[in-house]
Amino acid sequence: MLGILIEEFNCNHQADIDDADGRVQIYTRDREQKLIRTFIQDNISKGKAALMYLCGHPGTGKTSTLNYVLSSFMTGDIKAKLLLKLSVSMFNAMSFRDVKTFGFALLDELSQKFYGKAFDKYSKGSQKAAYDEDEIAIMVAKLLASKGDATKILVIDEIDAFESNQTGFLALVKHILASKTNTIIIGIANSVDLPFRKKGSAIAMRDAQILFEPYDEGQITTIIEEKLNMRFIDFPLLVKQNPIVKKMFFSLIDERAMTLISKKVSKMNGDVRVAFDIIKSAFVELQQRVKHFIPEGQKEESPDQMPEPKDIKITLELVTHVFKAKYGSKLPETLKCLPRQNLIILEAIVNLYAGWPSGEDRKINFGELQSEVEYLCKQQFMQDMIRSGATGIQNLMDDLQFYNIIEIEKPKGLEQRRDIKQSRFWLKVEFTELQTELKALYESKQEPLSGAGEAIK
Ligand SMILES: Nc1ncnc2c1ncn2[C@@H]1O[C@H](COP(=O)(O)OP(=O)(O)OP(=O)(O)O)[C@@H](O)[C@H]1O
Ligand SMILES: [Mg+2]
Numbered sequence: 001m002l003g004i005l006i007e008e009f010n011c012n013h014q015a016d017i018d019d020a021d022g023r024v025q026i027y028t029r030d031r032e033q034k035l036i037r038t039f040i041q042d043n044i045s046k047g048k049a050a051l052m053y054l055c056g057h058p059g060t061g062k063t064s065t066l067n068y069v070l071s072s073f074m075t076g077d078i079k080a081k082l083l084l085k086l087s088v089s090m091f092n093a094m095s096f097r098d099v100k101t102f103g104f105a106l107l108d109e110l111s112q113k114f115y116g117k118a119f120d121k122y123s124k125g126s127q128k129a130a131y132d133e134d135e136i137a138i139m140v141a142k143l144l145a146s147k148g149d150a151t152k153i154l155v156i157d158e159i160d161a162f163e164s165n166q167t168g169f170l171a172l173v174k175h176i177l178a179s180k181t182n183t184i185i186i187g188i189a190n191s192v193d194l195p196f197r198k199k200g201s202a203i204a205m206r207d208a209q210i211l212f213e214p215y216d217e218g219q220i221t222t223i224i225e226e227k228l229n230m231r232f233i234d235f236p237l238l239v240k241q242n243p244i245v246k247k248m249f250f251s252l253i254d255e256r257a258m259t260l261i262s263k264k265v266s267k268m269n270g271d272v273r274v275a276f277d278i279i280k281s282a283f284v285e286l287q288q289r290v291k292h293f294i295p296e297g298q299k300e301e302s303p304d305q306m307p308e309p310k311d312i313k314i315t316l317e318l319v320t321h322v323f324k325a326k327y328g329s330k331l332p333e334t335l336k337c338l339p340r341q342n343l344i345i346l347e348a349i350v351n352l353y354a355g356w357p358s359g360e361d362r363k364i365n366f367g368e369l370q371s372e373v374e375y376l377c378k379q380q381f382m383q384d385m386i387r388s389g390a391t392g393i394q395n396l397m398d399d400l401q402f403y404n405i406i407e408i409e410k411p412k413g414l415e416q417r418r419d420i421k422q423s424r425f426w427l428k429v430e431f432t433e434l435q436t437e438l439k440a441l442y443e444s445k446q447e448p449l450s451g452a453g454e455a456i457k
Helices: 002-008 017-021 030-046 062-074 080-084 099-115 133-145 159-178 217-234 243-250 255-268 272-291 316-327 331-337 340-354 366-379 383-387 389-402 431-445 451-456
Strands: 050-056 086-092 151-157 183-189 208-212 406-408 424-427
Touching (some): 002 217, 002 272, 030 050, 030 062, 030 151, 030 183, 030 208, 050 062, 050 159, 062 151, 086 099, 099 133, 099 159, 151 159, 159 183, 217 243, 217 272, 255 272, 272 316, 316 431, 331 431, 340 366, 340 389, 366 383, 366 424, 383 389
Parallel strands (some): 050 208, 086 151, 151 183
Antiparallel strands (some): 406 424
């Protein structure tokens, strides 16, 4: 089962526009799907040539969402009569040396599609090179217009690659849009301001633009959960009906582990591929742990014993381990350099955060923190720290801010805060990571945690 799941999340590659047959189910992009579908349908009914630009950061689902919408057109989710009159061609700009080469590829594909023969590039009597960019653009527009009754969808992924050949590309797009070609061009790229950066950019002629925002925490969780659900639905009935398997499957990822993944990835870049990659690696690690299972009380692994099904899961500890292995973390090193007083503050912060529902951002004020710190100091016989009061704590907090562990809220406008206790701050590192690393540090120093540090254990 773990092997199947590893395969399921082994899609941290970027979707290719030609993948349309291997239709990947897309979640949480309903708005974008609807906008694309409506744009296509509107222009089909008007018979008008049009250009749409899809943009957004890597891994935000631009290519796969478009693939999904287009494949729903092809599989007949819309009226069959439309199907007969719809022709989709997909290209990736990166695979062409220049716009001219692309133009010839387009002429070839359209010629094959419409007339069952390759484009006659020697009709001008000499070589391909005899045509200039403008002539090629006119030929493409003519060929498209020769099948005026059919709607053509021309998808160009990584369209920004053509921006280096601006005039040629502008000519191509202009001719397609100006003639009665009945063609919808859909361009995809990362850049949001691409159309405005350069004068005379072809994409500036767009009729519509859709921005794919980076995925937020909730969306990442939904996508992963939905992918897992779909996997389960595909299992043979016998497997699905086994209550033990079912229970194990749906508790494979601990809730807190899932929150950590989604939160971290949304803060990093909102690229769902990164989340898939973490999940995949966590399943690989889990598989290893099951394979090399050492039963409790024994010293060596036992090939014929398996962990209890309830223990086969991706835990918070496992995910933290994977993140650390992949992206490293400066936190353990930073914690090691911090003096005892700062660590007490962090311990107090962890205690205050521990009772807070996961997934919600929290701000703490200095007053709250001071009470918790005083409590810990009494336990650890650090009366000096209590004596330095709120100002002492503020200095230590400034250190923590310097190390990027917390951020202190700046007073708004002209407001001068007299009362330090009302100052607020929040964690800049992941709470669970801080909790785990602090615990590891105390353990390595073999120092007992104070009673209130229960939350850290
Ligand atoms: N909403 C989603 N639901 C399910 N899978 C998704 C979703 N969004 C993206 N994916 C998957 O994540 C991977 C990356 O998506 P995709 O290649 O479409 O991103 P992109 O925005 O085109 O990235 P790039 O800018 O790098 O080309 C693909 O394997 C895709 O199937
Ligand atoms: Mg893409």
